[in-house]
Amino acid sequence: MAALWWAVIVSGIYHGVNPGMGWPLAVSAALMEPKRAALPKALAMLALGHFLAMIGILLPFTLLIFLVEWDREIRIGAGLLVMAMGLYLLINRRHPKILARIHPARLVLWSFLAAMAHGAGLMLVPIYLGICAVGAQDAGHAAAGDLMAGNVGTAFAVAAAHTLAMTAAGGVIAIVIYLWLGLKFLSKTWFNLDLVWAVSLVIVGGFSIFSTIVGH
Amino acid sequence: MNLRPDPTFYASPKIAMQAPVENYAFTVMLCPDGSQSDGLAVIDLNPKSDSYGEIVHTVMTPYKGDEFHHFGWNACSSALSPLSGHAFLERRYLIVPGIRSSRIYVFDVKEPLEAKIHKIIEPEELFEKTGYSRPHTIHCGPEGIYVSTLGGGGPDGTDGPPGIFIMDCQTFEIIGRYEMDRGKQDKHYDFWWNLPQDYMVSSEWGLPPQFENGIVAEDLLSNKYGHSIHFWDLRARKNIQTMDFGENYQMALEIRPAHDPTKSYGFCGVVVDTTNLQGAIFTWWRNEDGTWKSKKTITIDPRPEDPENLPDLLKGFSAVPPLVTDIDLSLDDKYLYVACWGLGEMHQYDVSDPMNPVLAGKVELGGIGRGTKHPNGKEFVFGPQMVEISRDGKRVYWTNSLYSSWDDQFYPGQDGGQMVMARVGDDGGFELDKDFYIDFPEGLRAHQIRLEGGDCSTDSFCYPSA
Numbered sequence: 049m050a051a052l053w054w055a056v057i058v059s060g061i062y063h064g065v066n067p068g069m070g071w072p073l074a075v076s077a078a079l080m081e082p083k084r085a086a087l088p089k090a091l092a093m094l095a096l097g098h099f100l101a102m103i104g105i106l107l108p109f110t111l112l113i114f115l116v117e118w119d120r121e122i123r124i125g126a127g128l129l130v131m132a133m134g135l136y137l138l139i140n141r142r143h144p145k146i147l148a149r150i151h152p153a154r155l156v157l158w159s160f161l162a163a164m165a166h167g168a169g170l171m172l173v174p175i176y177l178g179i180c181a182v183g184a185q186d187a188g189h190a191a192a193g194d195l196m197a198g199n200v201g202t203a204f205a206v207a208a209a210h211t212l213a214m215t216a217a218g219g220v221i222a223i224v225i226y227l228w229l230g231l232k233f234l235s236k237t238w239f240n241l242d243l244v245w246a247v248s249l250v251i252v253g254g255f256s257i258f259s260t261i262v263g264h
Numbered sequence: 265m266n267l268r269p270d271p272t273f274y275a276s277p278k279i280a281m282q283a284p285v286e287n288y289a290f291t292v293m294l295c296p297d298g299s300q301s302d303g304l305a306v307i308d309l310n311p312k313s314d315s316y317g318e319i320v321h322t323v324m325t326p327y328k329g330d331e332f333h334h335f336g337w338n339a340c341s342s343a344l345s346p347l348s349g350h351a352f353l354e355r356r357y358l359i360v361p362g363i364r365s366s367r368i369y370v371f372d373v374k375e376p377l378e379a380k381i382h383k384i385i386e387p388e389e390l391f392e393k394t395g396y397s398r399p400h401t402i403h404c405g406p407e408g409i410y411v412s413t414l415g416g417g418g419p420d421g422t423d424g425p426p427g428i429f430i431m432d433c434q435t436f437e438i439i440g441r442y443e444m445d446r447g448k449q450d451k452h453y454d455f456w457w458n459l460p461q462d463y464m465v466s467s468e469w470g471l472p473p474q475f476e477n478g479i480v481a482e483d484l485l486s487n488k489y490g491h492s493i494h495f496w497d498l499r500a501r502k503n504i505q506t507m508d509f510g511e512n513y514q515m516a517l518e519i520r521p522a523h524d525p526t527k528s529y530g531f532c533g534v535v536v537d538t539t540n541l542q543g544a545i546f547t548w549w550r551n552e553d554g555t556w557k558s559k560k561t562i563t564i565d566p567r568p569e570d571p572e573n574l575p576d577l578l579k580g581f582s583a584v585p586p587l588v589t590d591i592d593l594s595l596d597d598k599y600l601y602v603a604c605w606g607l608g609e610m611h612q613y614d615v616s617d618p619m620n621p622v623l624a625g626k627v628e629l630g631g632i633g634r635g636t637k638h639p640n641g642k643e644f645v646f647g648p649q650m651v652e653i654s655r656d657g658k659r660v661y662w663t664n665s666l667y668s669s670w671d672d673q674f675y676p677g678q679d680g681g682q683m684v685m686a687r688v689g690d691d692g693g694f695e696l697d698k699d700f701y702i703d704f705p706e707g708l709r710a711h712q713i714r715l716e717g718g719d720c721s722t723d724s725f726c727y728p729s730a
Contacts (some may be wrong), residue, residue: 079727150499235271235274
């Protein structure tokens with residue numbers, strides 16, 4: 049159980065350091081305004097967009113878990129879905145053009161769509177399903193309604209913990225560049241995670257399927 | 265695709281100024297009568313090199329009659345846009361349109377000494393996908409490479425208005441038209457933008473029949489060339505304001521926004537005021553309420569001249585109009601260089617206060633009825649025209665052709681192409697470098713210059729210099 053929650057945190061840090069999830073926007077907001085308060089404000093907007101994207105992906109799965117007897121199939125299906133997204137990103141290496149059309153001030157929308165386009169929420173699904181499964185075992189034969197409510201709560205908790213970790217990681221990079229290192233380090237800390245990101249999705253999905261089959 | 269951003273992508277104008285200086289220039293060469301192919305010249309700018317100041321490589325095209333004019337990079341500092349998150353393109357390809365043929369060449373200049381043609385987009389593809397013709401200015405922006413055009417459809421380019429189209433910055437596929445609502449815009453020339461502030465400004469020359477076979481004097485005297493600039497909501501692709509400078513301000517050409525993205529102003533050069541033959545620069549800016557304003561901040565007077573020394577076109581005026589044909593702004597937004605192609609002068613204005621420019625330096629070279637020689641004693645045909653400033657602002661390069669058929673009207677009997685360089689003093693002022701003088705091969709003229717690693721009219725910055 050603890051390992052799964054750590055996975056939620058680590059995936060958050062991983063998303064946070066990826067410039068594709070928006071920390072350069074926080075730096076630019078603070079410099080363009082120009083006042084320091086713009087930086088936390090931008091981070092908060094990015095966090096909100098990311099959180100909404102996470103919850104938007106997790107909640108539908110919460111409803112699916114209601115079908116307890118299909119648990120195994122759902123988890124394998126989710127794993128396949130995550131792998132498929134990773135493979136798609138591996139094959140289609142083009143950047144989502146839609147993100148370029150968003151007004152630079154609409155950070156919540158940008159962050160939401162960026163997370164969606166990169167399958168950031170999908171990366172959390174296997175972890176979330178794992179937490180729910182373990183929870184269900186612990187709860188024994190609780191009423192389906194209680195289980196459902198618990199799972200919704202878990203979805204929010206997972207999305208929140210993940211988003212906090214993401215914001216902290218991206219925020220640290222943004223603040224260090226803004227306050228100390230300067231813009232020259234913007235391009236130096238900017239790594240191409242496209243390939244690693246796509247591979248991560250494939251691995252997370254694959255691991256989820258493997259553990260479902262072996263674990264049962 | 266790199267693992268790190270291209271080192272020639274600069275977050276801010278200030279970082280671009282501090283970056284290593286240019287080692288090469290790329291200058292387009294055009295054959296005025298279409299008897300030879302046009303091409304790209306690679307010029308050595310490394311002072312330590314044995315071939316410094318020489319053409320070290322040329323790439324000629326397989327076609328004739330393209331008429332090269334303006335061109336630009338496949339990727340620039342705008343790739344560091346915080347909205348993109350994917351800064352891993354390479355500044356590697358030059359997109360060079362033929363404004364007469366509507367053919368577009370993509371040159372691979374990764375190894376400048378082995379530069380080669382990477383792709384050719386035939387005119388038919390452009391016509392079919394966009395309905396536009398005569399491609400011109402190139403900028404790298406949201407969603408890809410933006411290209412302005414001077415003509416619409418049909419054989420003479422007047423079937424529908426000209427506009428901007430977008431190309432993919434990796435495959436160079438033409439994606440389609442940019443505009444969703446063009447408002448009053450019916451002519452086109454240059455455009456540029458401020459990416460974080462999300463606005464674009466575009467300008468007007470004239471329609472193809474007004475320039476392809478030479479300047480049409482009746483159209484000019486009846487003020488039928490462009491005299492408006494257009495402000496756009498960049499990402500909504502919508503014309504939000506058309507600003508008419510006044511119909512006497514004929515040919516509003518180059519748009520030069522301040523490079524620092526926190527600033528909301530810029531300049532536009534006007535070739536000629538038909539009421540008094542002056543050249544003019546307008547400063548445009550955004551008001552508190554979001555509307556755009558402009559004011560004429562520089563005027564350059566014509567020079568009286570004996571009609572005997574004037575081309576037929578100008579004999580009746582007994583004067584040489586300055587003909588402001590190109591302007592360029594240094595990366596620190598401090599100096600605006602103004603090419604007076606008719607007078608044969610390059611002006612340097614201190615525009616630290618954009619509303620009150622101050623003439624800081626002047627170089628005389630070529631010119632109608634004057635033909636000032638280069639300090640090395642050699643000819644400089646026509647007048648100073650396409651101007652490009654090094655990123656650090658210390659060297660200013662320029663060539664001399666305006667447009668083949670116009671060169672012949674304003675400078676009958678002259679031919680050739682040169683590129684020169686002036687050095688800028690620490691406190692302003694500038695002087696021609698006696699030792700830098702490039703004479704282009706026989707039968708070819710020279711137009712726009714691009715500097716290795718970006719220059720003052722290619723790169724759009726997404727972060728302020730602060």
